[in-house]
Amino acid sequence: MKNVLIIGSTGQIGSELTMKLRNDIPEGSIVAGFIKGAEPKGELLESGPAEEVDVRDGARIAWIVDRYRIDTIYNLAALLSAVAERKPLAAWDIQMNGLLSILEVAREKGCAVFTPSSIGSFGPLTPHDGTPQDTIQRPLSMYGVTKVATELLSDYYFHKYGVDTRAVRFPGLISYETLPGGGTTDYAVEIFYAAVKGEEFVCPIGAGTFMDMMYMSDALKAATDIMNADPSRLVHRNAFNVTAMSFDPEILYHKIRERIPGFRMRYEVDPVRQAIANSWPDRMDDSCAREEWGWKPSFGLDEMVDDMILKLRLKFGYKM
Ligand code: SER
Secondary structure (H helix, E strand, C coil), X not given: CCCEEEECCXXXXXXXXXXXXXXXXXXXXXXXXXXXXXXXXXXXXXXXXXXXXXXXXXXXXXXXXXXXCCCEEEECCCCCHHHHHHCHHHHHHHHHHHHHHHHXXXXXXXXXXXXCEEHHHCXXXXXXXXXXXXXXXXCCCHHHHHHHXXXXXXXXXXXXXXXXXXXXXXXXXECCCCCCCCXXXXXXXXXXXXXXXXXXXXXXXXXXXXXXXXXXXXHHHHHHHHHHCCHHHCCCCCCEECCCEEECHHHHHHHHHHHCCCCCEEECCCHHHHHHHHHCCCEECCHHHXXXXXXXXXXXXXXXXXXXXXXXXXXXXXXX
């Protein structure tokens, strides 16, 4: 991996992945792909090349691949689960037609492709505790439908055309740089903003709802380690279960209260997000990722909570 195109570079994952790759591969061209209205700013804009690109525009993707001799494409353009329920046709269009246009360019030009899957690729029939790598995937949400189709289409291009597709199934991602927006696991980010600002948090997910979660630095490690892995060791490809922690809103609330004693939370459950959360795993088994490419997270719950509070206080310029 040397010259990389990140499609969706201004989103929650893309904004941090682009900067990590620019630091890790200073000799490469790390191109920040963005759509109109979500232009890169500040360090993201100044530290390397940026190109406007709609994920569905194969001709434009091919032009960027030629211009920068791109060898790897990170496809991070997606509508998250709650938004996808409101706009199912748009979610299908962006997720599926976008993926097809990237895979076609990759097939012609020999690029590797990473398109993340998610805990959203599972459904109510999936075993929820210790969810295995290979198991029932019958999601009920449009987000989940597109994620299962993404896994299948990515594997299809690998088996049929030899396109080097690899990916992970991300859990809820917790970060302080860029807000996620429109996901079911967003509460686990928003709760920190409320706590650090001294506001009450209104939680849209009910007590007792467990989901897998991960701190962003581990998610970036997963996204790069999988692409750098020795292909001869990979039994699976699209996509690997990866997790770092599992909690419900009560557990997270109490962890934050241990550090910010006056913090208050109440519940106002959103039925759409709650139904999605109920259908997702409580805790995934990520042993295949550990065995096949050495996956191991660094941040557990306590380390994550400490770092989120510290980084948000710095971000808001609060005195420490
Ligand atoms: N974080 C995503 C969501 O909640 C799941 O991958 O939609």
